[in-house]
Amino acid sequence: MVRPNRKQLSVAKERAILVGLVPPGEDWKEELLNELASLARTAGAVVVDKVPQVRSRIDPAYYIGKGKAAELAQKARAADVDTVIFDNDLSPAQVRNLEQLTQAKVIDRSELILDIFSTHARTRQAKIQVELAQLEYTLPRLRGMWTHLSRFEGGIGTRGPGEQQLEVDRRIASRRINELKKRLKKIERRKVSEVTKRSPELSVSLVGYTNAGKSTLMNALTDAGMLVEDKLFATLDTRTRRWVLPGGKKVLLSDTVGFIRGLPHHLIAAFRATLEEARNADILLHIADLGSRQVLHQVAIVEEVLKNLGCKDVPTILVLNKVDIMADPVDLEILKRKYPENVVISALTGERLEDLRERIIDYLERGWQHFRIFCTPDDGRVLAYLYENGEVLSKSFGNEENEFLVRLHPDYVVGLKRLNGSVRVNEWVPSGPSPSSPRSAEQSG
Ligand SMILES: Nc1nc2c(ncn2[C@@H]2O[C@H](COP(=O)(O)OP(=O)(O)OP(=O)(O)O)[C@@H](O)[C@H]2O)c(=O)[nH]1
Ligand SMILES: [Mg+2]
Known part of the structure; x- marks a missing residue:
């Protein structure tokens, strides 16, 4: 397959120096580069030094200023570094200038994240999604990259062919982008039809900062067998499993890709x-990592991404995870106050998972209404369905017809009718005390 010229972004096994710009007065200097270090290690690089730069103004030519860049070059040479990784996004010109000065490969945060995504992508959909993102990121930079490549390929004086090559690269890249978009659409269409074919079961999605413990929780609640790793972006595709709650109620639980600052x-x-x-x-379920000192920042970032994705109105429970290795109890109190819908758990030790289960049951039952259901006596599936998805308050069995009083989410009425077209459903407003508790209903039936 013909691919456009691309700078080798992969940093696997390379020795790297990390550089980040911190605005003066910010106190998260160390933490900032810790996250970049996790990203770099996840990508396979060996971090040999971290250089946080306190500076308020971005230098258009060298990002951190020419003086600082020269110091950086010295450090890079002394430590025999292959790659310099910037925590911020760089312009093509900045990359070029910095590479000339340091004689090392220079990549920015976005490129590093793209690199991790591309090595972690497993499904066809994830692979296409990553390649698309990479091409779209590099397309506007192709000019800068060509100059960069021509330097290594002895391109001085070969400007003509270079320009031509650039045009060819652009065309190949654009064509490939269109092709990938088409393929992606096809996969997405198929997925949508799969989703609409699903039963009326309620769906619960795990979201949160990368490494917060989403997949660990998914495994603890279902037998999903999700890959769990102390690495960023271990999960890149959506996995959905049936989660059976106490009492036999079932919901669909989905695990998905994590978020990060500056995605x-x-x-x-x-x-x-x-x-x-x-x-x-x-x-x-918004999973937050109490083991991180940055948990407040992380929760805010996830909230922001959720808002951008249009999830503002979806009911959300903040799941404060990793209580077994909590970094700061004050953060926990702040979060609990700010998000009254919360549970505190450890997905790893299983601590207080029952609180989470109960909360979901509460949530599911919140929209329940009372119904009077009539059906012919020959269909046992109706009663089984009602037990599975609602609460059966009383039953009466007749020769012609059975009648059940139930509490049920209205969404499940649709499924009931699909199950048996002759079922009649009346809404029922109970007056006075409920006819009987579920237990005594069991006995009376
Ligand atoms: N101590 C402790 N560690 C946990 C807990 N939950 C998860 N972990 C660890 O945190 C790391 C990340 O867990 P994952 O479940 O892969 O996190 P994730 O949110 O799915 O991460 P991505 O898929 O990368 O976004 C692993 O090393 C887990 O063992 C917990 O409750 N306590
Ligand atoms: Mg995961």
């Missing part, structure tokens, strides 16, 4: 369909 917007665009799962969910 390249091409990536969000490419992964929109994957993240769509969250928008269509009945309930979101």
